[in-house]
Each structure stands twice: as C-alpha cells, then as structure tokens.
Amino acid sequence: MIVFFLCITLNSVLVSGSSLSDKVDQTPADIYKEQGQTAIIYCSHKIDNYDKILWYKQLNGQLQYLGYLNVNTGYPEDGLNVTIEGDGNKDKNSTLTIKSLSESSSAVYFCAANYHSYEAYFGQGTKLTVLGDEVKPPTVTIFPPSPNECRNQKDKKLRKKTLVCVASGFYPDHVGVVWKINGNEAKDGVATDSAATRVDKFYRITSRLRVPAKDYHTASNTFTCIVNFYDGNDTIPYDNSTYGIEGKAEGGITREKYLKVTQGAKLSYVVVIIKSCFYGVFVAFLVWKLQGSARKHH
CATH class of the missing domain: 2.60.40.10 (Immunoglobulins)
Structure with missing residues (x-):
C-alpha cells in the first residue's frame, strides 16, 4: 500500500x-x-x-x-x-x-x-x-538538418530546421545536454532523450534542436551543443558547434546562386551595351559614307 x-x-x-x-x-x-x-x-x-x-x-x-x-x-x-x-x-x-x-x-x-x-x-x-568500467568522456557530434525537411511546408514562416546532437562513447551515464544559440541557452525547440542508452560498454544520448528555417539560413548564427559530463569529481562540459548556412529556405534561391545569376546577368548586360555601341558607330559610319557619296554626285 x-x-x-x-x-x-x-x-x-x-x-x-x-x-x-x-x-x-x-x-x-x-x-x-x-x-x-x-x-x-x-x-x-x-x-x-x-x-x-x-x-x-x-x-x-x-x-x-x-x-x-x-x-x-x-x-x-x-x-x-x-x-x-x-x-x-x-x-x-x-x-x-x-x-x-x-x-x-x-x-x-x-x-x-x-x-x-x-x-x-x-x-x-x-x-x-x-563502476564496472573505466570512466570515459563523451564525443560530441552535431548533424545538420536534412535538406528535404520542411519542403512541403507552404507557409515559410512556419518552416523549421532540426539539428541533431549525438554524445557517444562515454561511461558512465551521468550527463546533461544544453543547446546554445549565439551563446544564449535555447529553451524552446529542445528535445533530449530521457536517458542515455547503453551500447556495448558505453553510453549514447541524442538531443534535437528545432529552429526557424530562416535562423538556420543565417550564416552569422552559431548553434552549440554542450554535454555536461560528471567524471566522479567534477562536471565537465564537452561541446561542438555548427554554423548557419547562408541562403533562403527551401523553394527559394541561395545567396551564392543569386550572386552567380546576378553577376552573369550584369556581364550579359555589359556585353549587350558594348555591342550596341559598336553597332551605333557602324551605322553612323555608313550614314556618313552615304552622305559623302551623295555630295559627289551633285
């Protein structure tokens, strides 16, 4: 009871x-x-x-x-x-x-x-x-979002990108995971496994961070996964970071591609202008020649 x-x-x-x-x-x-x-x-x-x-x-x-x-x-x-x-x-x-x-x-x-x-x-x-084995700290890896994620989401404001942090190869399982965006702890969009999973002699834990697609497509943004590991004496942070990728969300054009297209368009425009100038000079020359011939006949 x-x-x-x-x-x-x-x-x-x-x-x-x-x-x-x-x-x-x-x-x-x-x-x-x-x-x-x-x-x-x-x-x-x-x-x-x-x-x-x-x-x-x-x-x-x-x-x-x-x-x-x-x-x-x-x-x-x-x-x-x-x-x-x-x-x-x-x-x-x-x-x-x-x-x-x-x-x-x-x-x-x-x-x-x-x-x-x-x-x-x-x-x-x-x-x-x-303890049954030697204490071993985690290896922290961040995986970028899938390029296919949120492509079917029509409303661009609702589009999200998911970064995945995997801490692996540690023993024992005294860990906590924190995400930071540009140095500030992220509270929203964070989902971490309730407990580490044992794989052979070591443990593994996964955490996910969902952010607006526009934030991920901003090159100045930094996303950091921090795994706090207790080694028996102190809690030591192990981290890894990734950066935003410049460009628009799926369905749009990336900044790199946009620059290539605009540069190509500018070059084509300059070539057209130059050709037009040459053509104008050539026409003016022909008119001048025709006028000279007409004066001689008179």
Whole structure:
C-alpha cells in the first residue's frame, strides 16, 4: 500500500513541481563508487511539523521501497543491506547508507519528507553508479538538418530546421545536454532523450534542436551543443558547434546562386551595351559614307 502511495505522490510532484518539494534538499546529486564500497546519501527539509523521511530506489522506471525514518528511529526494509539514521524533523539531517555496493546498486535514490497521512514531498534524487568500467568522456557530434525537411511546408514562416546532437562513447551515464544559440541557452525547440542508452560498454544520448528555417539560413548564427559530463569529481562540459548556412529556405534561391545569376546577368548586360555601341558607330559610319557619296554626285 505504501509503495502505491509513493508512486502516486512521485508522479504528482514531478509533474506539478510543487513549491514544498523545493524545501526538501538531497545531496549529493551524483555518486561514483567502486564495487564493495559504501555510499551515503543525505536528506533534510524545511517543512513545519514533518518528521518522517521515506527512502526508495528507482531503477528502470520501477520504485523499490527501502524504509523510513520516524523522528530519529530508522526502519529499513529487511535484506536490503541499508541503514537509515538521523533526525526527520525540520532543519535536521537524515542519511541513507548503502553497504557492500555492487553493479545492481546503480540507480537513482530519492528521499521524501512526510507527516502521518499527509502528502510526501520528494528531494531532487541522487544518481549512484557503481563502476564496472573505466570512466570515459563523451564525443560530441552535431548533424545538420536534412535538406528535404520542411519542403512541403507552404507557409515559410512556419518552416523549421532540426539539428541533431549525438554524445557517444562515454561511461558512465551521468550527463546533461544544453543547446546554445549565439551563446544564449535555447529553451524552446529542445528535445533530449530521457536517458542515455547503453551500447556495448558505453553510453549514447541524442538531443534535437528545432529552429526557424530562416535562423538556420543565417550564416552569422552559431548553434552549440554542450554535454555536461560528471567524471566522479567534477562536471565537465564537452561541446561542438555548427554554423548557419547562408541562403533562403527551401523553394527559394541561395545567396551564392543569386550572386552567380546576378553577376552573369550584369556581364550579359555589359556585353549587350558594348555591342550596341559598336553597332551605333557602324551605322553612323555608313550614314556618313552615304552622305559623302551623295555630295559627289551633285
């Protein structure tokens, strides 16, 4: 019953972004450990009257209840090799200790402040990775939009271009992706995979940025994909950039082609003018010759 309650509460909090959840502080955000070591996660809150801390593990979308702290007494679930200690009251600290870590311990762990049958409010989560391989940073690649994208969109103002950023070859999967346009973080049109996908020993994550076609067809615009990778000590940014391509959206003429056409037209015009001048001079010469012949006959 309590697991069912936790599932409902977690969903409501994550969707609504409750202000009371902002009063629950959970640290650290990321933990790397070797097999056999111990991990400690801390939780505190600033909610009046709340005196219980619930703990659980989230793996592959499933919640596993780990136990709870009632005021200052911990009640961990049997057989999970965890210890729950501290004080559940406002401005106090509670800890979850996970012992004898194995690769199966890798998951996201949450704490939640609670009071009797009132709603529980969750912390930000702690991502624990028990290392099985050597830490390796990502390689970041940006793929340009497809030339066929939005060709069938008649309204030019609605035309969009999609840039794709792929971060690959990294381990473990503690990453976050941010897009920037001309140095400013892009909020609209960004879609990133909800989680990295494991490919053999490493991970891969994809993010997409949709921008107005006219913005992509502006050579002065810079599009940057930043992958923030936690290496166990620090969060390090790895990035790659691409630039807009000068020209109009599909269905129009590019600037390069326009310049070639106009230059060709100018050259043709100059040639016509020169020919006309020569023709005018030639006609004038013929008239002058004919007038000279007429005078001689008179």
